[in-house]
Amino acid sequence: MNMAAQQGVTLLEVLIALLVLSVGLLGVAALQTKSLRFSQMADMQQRAIQLARNISEHMQANPAGVRRGDYVLTRGQPAAGITGPALADLQAWQRQVATLPAGTGMIMPCTPSTPISCTNIDGHIVTVYWNAARDPATGGFNCPPQSSDDYRCYRQIIR
DSSP states (O other): OOGGGOOSOOHHHHHHHHHHHHHHHHHHHHHHHHHHHHHHHHHHHHHHHHHHHHHHHHHHHOHHHHHHTOOOEETTEEOTTOOHHHHHHHHHHHHHHTTSTTOEEEEEEOOTTSSSOOOOTTOEEEEEEEOTTOOTTOOBOOSSOSSTTBOEEEEEEEO
């Protein structure tokens, strides 16, 4: 048998080519999956930014309610005794925040004891939390997140 006259490919060469191709396709699939995940996370971040801006516009439209302290929301619960436009604004905002995965929001007045620097005593801190991982075991409310187990958040200071 003359080896110099061999034509075509062997089965081993075909198997190696298929292996290289399949590894490449797996890499492309993983890249696509990561891309989709990052796109979803960016969408959630953008929605949280829009929600914070939305409630800030409602607060600016109702300065009397802000002065009375009507725009305070702790862990999704408005302060007792709130009525009128502020209550309607907070309830509508809560419904919008709930469209994020496990979405919840907080609005608290700036005081010297707030967790971030708040020099204007008349300002408020609006924080939107959501479960970006969509994992029921996730649940810490640290902003910014301290671990991968914490909810993602967006915080805005309204002056």
